[in-house]
Amino acid sequence: MIELTNVSKSYNRNKVKAVDNLTLTVKPGEIFGFLGPNGAGKTTTLKMIVGLLRPDAGRILVEGYDVTVDSLKAKQITTYVPDYPAIYERLTGLEYLNFIGDVYGVPKEARIERIQRWLDVFELAQVITNPIQSYSHGMKQKIVLTASLLPAPRVMILDEPLVGLDPRAAYQLKDLFREHCEQGKTLLFSTHIMEVAEKLCDRIGIIHNGRLIACGTMQELKALGQAEQSLESIFLELTEK
Amino acid sequence: MSKLGALVRAGLKSNFGMAVLYHRLFREKKDRWLVPLIALSLLGIAPMLYGLTAFIKEMYFILKPIGQEKAILALGILAGQLVILIFGIYYILSAFYFSRDLDMLVPLPIRPSQVLTSKFIVLMVNEYLTVAIIVLPFIVTFGILDSGGTGYWANAALVYLVLPVIPLVIISLIIVPMMRFINISRKKDILILVGSVAVLAAAFGIQLLTQKAQGGSVNQQKLVAFLTSPDSLLHKIGSNFPPSIWATQAIAGGYSAGGLTNLAVFLAASLMMFAVMIVFAEKLFYRGVIGLNETSGRKRLLSRDEMSHRISSGRRAIHAIFMREVKIMNRTPVFLLNGVLIVVFLPAFFMVTMRAGAGHSAGDLHTMIASGNSLYIILMTALFMIICSSLNGTASSTFSREGAQFWISRVIPVSAREQVTAKFLHSYLIAALGVVAAFTAIALCFPVNPLHILLAAGLALVAAALLTAIGMMIDLARPLLDWTNPQKAIKQNLNVMLGMFADAAFLAAVFFGIRALTKTGIGGNAILGLLFTALILLSFLSWVALCRFADKRYREME
Numbered sequence: 001m002i003e004l005t006n007v008s009k010s011y012n013r014n015k016v017k018a019v020d021n022l023t024l025t026v027k028p029g030e031i032f033g034f035l036g037p038n039g040a041g042k043t044t045t046l047k048m049i050v051g052l053l054r055p056d057a058g059r060i061l062v063e064g065y066d067v068t069v070d071s072l073k074a075k076q077i078t079t080y081v082p083d084y085p086a087i088y089e090r091l092t093g094l095e096y097l098n099f100i101g102d103v104y105g106v107p108k109e110a111r112i113e114r115i116q117r118w119l120d121v122f123e124l125a126q127v128i129t130n131p132i133q134s135y136s137h138g139m140k141q142k143i144v145l146t147a148s149l150l151p152a153p154r155v156m157i158l159d160e161p162l163v164g165l166d167p168r169a170a171y172q173l174k175d176l177f178r179e180h181c182e183q184g185k186t187l188l189f190s191t192h193i194m195e196v197a198e199k200l201c202d203r204i205g206i207i208h209n210g211r212l213i214a215c216g217t218m219q220e221l222k223a224l225g226q227a228e229q230s231l232e233s234i235f236l237e238l239t240e241k
Numbered sequence: 242m243s244k245l246g247a248l249v250r251a252g253l254k255s256n257f258g259m260a261v262l263y264h265r266l267f268r269e270k271k272d273r274w275l276v277p278l279i280a281l282s283l284l285g286i287a288p289m290l291y292g293l294t295a296f297i298k299e300m301y302f303i304l305k306p307i308g309q310e311k312a313i314l315a316l317g318i319l320a321g322q323l324v325i326l327i328f329g330i331y332y333i334l335s336a337f338y339f340s341r342d343l344d345m346l347v348p349l350p351i352r353p354s355q356v357l358t359s360k361f362i363v364l365m366v367n368e369y370l371t372v373a374i375i376v377l378p379f380i381v382t383f384g385i386l387d388s389g390g391t392g393y394w395a396n397a398a399l400v401y402l403v404l405p406v407i408p409l410v411i412i413s414l415i416i417v418p419m420m421r422f423i424n425i426s427r428k429k430d431i432l433i434l435v436g437s438v439a440v441l442a443a444a445f446g447i448q449l450l451t452q453k454a455q456g457g458s459v460n461q462q463k464l465v466a467f468l469t470s471p472d473s474l475l476h477k478i479g480s481n482f483p484p485s486i487w488a489t490q491a492i493a494g495g496y497s498a499g500g501l502t503n504l505a506v507f508l509a510a511s512l513m514m515f516a517v518m519i520v521f522a523e524k525l526f527y528r529g530v531i532g533l534n535e536t537s538g539r540k541r542l543l544s545r546d547e548m549s550h551r552i553s554s555g556r557r558a559i560h561a562i563f564m565r566e567v568k569i570m571n572r573t574p575v576f577l578l579n580g581v582l583i584v585v586f587l588p589a590f591f592m593v594t595m596r597a598g599a600g601h602s603a604g605d606l607h608t609m610i611a612s613g614n615s616l617y618i619i620l621m622t623a624l625f626m627i628i629c630s631s632l633n634g635t636a637s638s639t640f641s642r643e644g645a646q647f648w649i650s651r652v653i654p655v656s657a658r659e660q661v662t663a664k665f666l667h668s669y670l671i672a673a674l675g676v677v678a679a680f681t682a683i684a685l686c687f688p689v690n691p692l693h694i695l696l697a698a699g700l701a702l703v704a705a706a707l708l709t710a711i712g713m714m715i716d717l718a719r720p721l722l723d724w725t726n727p728q729k730a731i732k733q734n735l736n737v738m739l740g741m742f743a744d745a746a747f748l749a750a751v752f753f754g755i756r757a758l759t760k761t762g763i764g765g766n767a768i769l770g771l772l773f774t775a776l777i778l779l780s781f782l783s784w785v786a787l788c789r790f791a792d793k794r795y796r797e798m799e
Binding site: 050051052053054068071072073075076078079080082086087088090091094095097098099100101102103104105106107108111112115116125126127128129130131 | 539540541542543545548549551552553554555556557558560561562564565568569572573644645646648649651652653654655656796797799
């Protein structure tokens with residue numbers, strides 16, 4: 001479970017308010033999609049949850065752990081996929097996965113089983129001993145996703161995870177999201193792809209100018225607008241205001 | 242603005258990070274503390290400048306009566322050109338071929354020669370700053386002593402502006418065709434490494450040759466004949482590189498016919514060489530660049546057994562982070578060279594110089610060591626070991642080297658203390674390697690008492706712990722994470738310079754401390770004991786401070 005209570009964050013000495021008094025709960029077993037125009041505050045919110053940014057105000061709990069007080073406990077059960085896959089280019093894919101396994105303390109047997117499974121799913125098995133610098137953008141994205149699945153985390157935070165993936169990998173990833181949440185785990189991701197959000201998410205939050213302007217199931221969001229509106233139309237309508 | 246102008250402007254901005262600096266200093270109002278600190282660091286070079294100026298003055302007054310004074314000017318100009326020539330290989334390779342902006346520049350509607358020219362101009366500006374400390378003291382001191390007129394100063398300014406052209410063109414004319422015709426795209430790491438080692442070896446060779454030249458016996462009659470012919474010394478110095486003679490005569494001659502003729506020859510030669518390079522660039526530059534960034538690996542499927550063998554059975558986090566540091570450092574040529582190899586090169590350089598029998602000076606050192614005060618011998622040996630172990634940027638770039646990947650260190654469930662411990666062990670191991678290399682060099686070159694050399698090594702190892710912790714704190718205070726070229730993380734990182742400045746300050750403090758102690762009449766053993774105790778205590782305190790600082794910085798860094 002992820003709980004944000006009155007969270008705010010400003011940049012440039014309070015001149016730019018990136019997140020403004022945001023309150024949000026992502027329940028266990030839920031896939032939560034975070035939508036918003038560029039610069040709305042999506043990435044800032046995700047980064048605050050994983051400890052890359054400190055909130056100016058408010059409280060963030062991950063499975064009951066305050067991310068600023070019990071940060072190590074929160075990090076132990078959370079993995080993060082950033083919007084750009086900046087990873088150690090000089091390591092091989094396998095060395096990177098081993099590194100992640102070591103720092104999260106994943107036992108060897110579980111490590112072998114999970115690595116083999118995700119490498120097959122993402123079709124990375126043949127290049128896993130090559131340096132990451134020889135990977136394409138999509139392959140780097142896949143290795144970051146594999147690393148984020150390796151510790152079998154309770155909570156996954158993903159920033160635009162589908163960008164750069166080929167259609168097959170994107171399809172597989174959506175299945176993986178569902179499987180993750182069926183085990184009672186939590187998944188929060190940001191996206192620009194309305195169709196994915198509409199089909200995949202249990203609930204959707206729309207953020208604009210740092211404020212959560214709408215949040216709910218697809219049905220609840222549709223109730224905000226005119227009947228039979230697509231998520232795209234609802235999004236455009238809400239973010240134009 | 243012309244395309245070339247726009248390219249040069251963008252190149253200069255990105256090279257010097259002016260936009261970022263302006264934003265941080267004046268918009269975000271951060272890092273203002275850096276301004277006095279940099280000013281202080283610049284003051285640190287004042288003693289060196291003073292020494293150089295004194296040397297030039299002394300030489301001038303010796304050579305003036307025999308009409309050979311222009312040789313001093315030629316020496317300065319030649320030294321500057323040599324520095325450009327030697328280090329230019331590295332700079333040209335990185336600027337022309339390995340900078341990441343090429344991926345963005347190649348698709349733009351700009352001629353290859355324009356791209357190359359813009360990069361060349363940015364390099365020239367870099368060179369003005371690099372050689373200023375060598376060339377300007379010669380030009381200015383000579384000008385003042387020789388009462389140079391307007392012609393002297395005007396020609397000097399022109400020559401200084403054009404000075405880097407010929408050496409840089411020479412290197413470009415070797416590198417541009419080489420990159421076109423040799424398929425080295427997949428071996429760029431090795432190329433950088435081999436190129437850099439070759440540069441160091443060349444510097445090495447020049448040093449040895451100079452020593453040999455100085456060591457040779459001189460026939461007195463020949464010497465008199467040589468010294469009495471006008472400007473013979475100037476021609477001797479410049480004989481291997483005539484542009485330095487033209488430049489010298491142009492400056493010294495001022496507005497006289499000789500001065501202007503030499504100026505014209507120097508400018509025309511520079512312009513012609515530049516034109517040749519442009520012709521080459523237009524035809525060859527892009528063909529060498531395109532495809533250079535492609536790296537490919539072989540595809541191979543691991544069997545289940547192989548996979549099981551290669552998957553680690555669960556190392557502790559500190560071990561995993563330590564191994565990550567080692568692998569990234571050793572697999573990135575710029576890091577390997579400036580962080581690891583340099584600690585071995587320096588003692589090796591010293592050893593070769595000494596063993597090549599640099600004539601009387603090595604002999605004098607031998608005698609001094611054999612008969613000297615044991616406290617001073619231990620301290621001098623330790624000083625050499627400390628310099629060898631700390632003159633690398635490993636500790637003071639340890640966080641910067643992570644660059645854009647630093648987010649991983651921030652999200653993994655490993656405490657800041659554990660991460661810093663792993664990084665400390667890595668940096669310290671390299672410093673210890675420097676101590677061992679220096680130990681070997683000293684043991685092979687001088688008849689130092691084994692107990693003395695062991696004591697010195699002990700002192701150096703404790704001091705290295707302190708200096709490693711200080712270097713890491715400097716980098717942690719303001720890590721440079723937004724680089725695209727790894728060179729920026731270690732070679733062009735202000736933190737590395739500040740780290741060396743801190744090392745120098747530490748050595749100065751130890752020097753003054755010991756001087757004060759010796760004045761009180763305390764014995765050598767007591768001084769050593771005190772020094773050991775103080776260093777151990779300081780190392781421990783610096784370690785505690787580093788851990789606390791890491792706890793704070795890992796939380797607040799954004």
